[in-house]
Amino acid sequence: DIVMTQSPDSLAVSLGERATLNCKSSQSVLYRSNYKNFLAWYQQKPGQPPKLLIYWASIRESGVPDRFSGSGSGTDFTLTISSVQAEDVAVYYCQQYYSTPLTFGGGTKLEIK
Amino acid sequence: EAQLVESGGGLVQPGGSLRLSCSASDFIFSNYDMHWVRQVTGKGLEWVSGIGIAGETYYGDSVKGRFNISRENAKKSIYLQMHNLRAGDTALYFCTRGLFERRGSSKGDDAFDLWGQGTLVTVSS
Numbered sequence: 001d002i003v004m005t006q007s008p009d010s011l012a013v014s015l016g017e018r019a020t021l022n023c024k025s026s027q028s029v030l031y032r033s034n035y036k037n038f039l040a041w042y043q044q045k046p047g048q049p050p051k052l053l054i055y056w057a058s059i060r061e062s063g064v065p066d067r068f069s070g071s072g073s074g075t076d077f078t079l080t081i082s083s084v085q086a087e088d089v090a091v092y093y094c095q096q097y098y099s100t101p102l103t104f105g106g107g108t109k110l111e112i113k
Numbered sequence: 114e115a116q117l118v119e120s121g122g123g124l125v126q127p128g129g130s131l132r133l134s135c136s137a138s139d140f141i142f143s144n145y146d147m148h149w150v151r152q153v154t155g156k157g158l159e160w161v162s163g164i165g166i167a168g169e170t171y172y173g174d175s176v177k178g179r180f181n182i183s184r185e186n187a188k189k190s191i192y193l194q195m196h197n198l199r200a201g202d203t204a205l206y207f208c209t210r211g212l213f214e215r216r217g218s219s220k221g222d223d224a225f226d227l228w229g230q231g232t233l234v235t236v237s238s
Binding site: 093101102 | 159163174220222
């Protein structure tokens with residue numbers, strides 16, 4: 001099974017500042033035949049189901065603000081929020097879909113400083 | 114607007130069984146893989162099971178042999194039959210749609226772009 005590890009567990013950022021969230025997979029999730037990374041990011045606010053933000057490691061889902069961006073390849077990935085807003089307070093999860101069982105990271109809780 | 118609605122959760126004793134249902138609307142259900150993801154209160158997400166458009170099924174290690182996923186395209190529904198339930202199965206169970214519109218069988222490789230609100234399963238005596 002591919003283990004997903006997120007860091008930090010929690011992060012406090014001032015409004016308007018940049019937030020950097022990390023995700024590492026125990027093996028590569030890069031599929032070399034199409035050079036795509038099978039990695040997604042989700043945002044979950046309290047009392048709500050998760051919301052897909054990013055897939056293929058860097059493609060923003062429709063309607064997601066462009067302050068959210070994803071990067072990385074192979075085993076190391078980053079979700080960046082360029083200018084954190086109050087509504088970005090949430091837990092963020094990464095997920096690999098390279099192979100079953102599909103697995104999630106433990107989450108990073110983003111708070112406002 | 115596309116929507117997923119789960120039902121069937123509740124309180125069940127250890128060793129018991131329960132069947133969850135998920136009803137979909139406003140999208141071409143038969144073209145998408147569907148999945149169940151669960152979340153223990155205050156904890157992270159765990160993928161439970163998935164079913165492809167051709168009926169191929171996939172299971173997480175912790176539920177393999179105890180849970181069975183199925184789909185009924187005519188009713189735009191999926192189901193999760195759970196047997197031999199344990200305290201560790203206590204969670205909010207989300208029905209989710211696979212991101213990719215499929216043309217044939219898949220290998221279960223999916224992100225999830227549509228989620229229901231979840232149905233709560235509590236396993237306790």
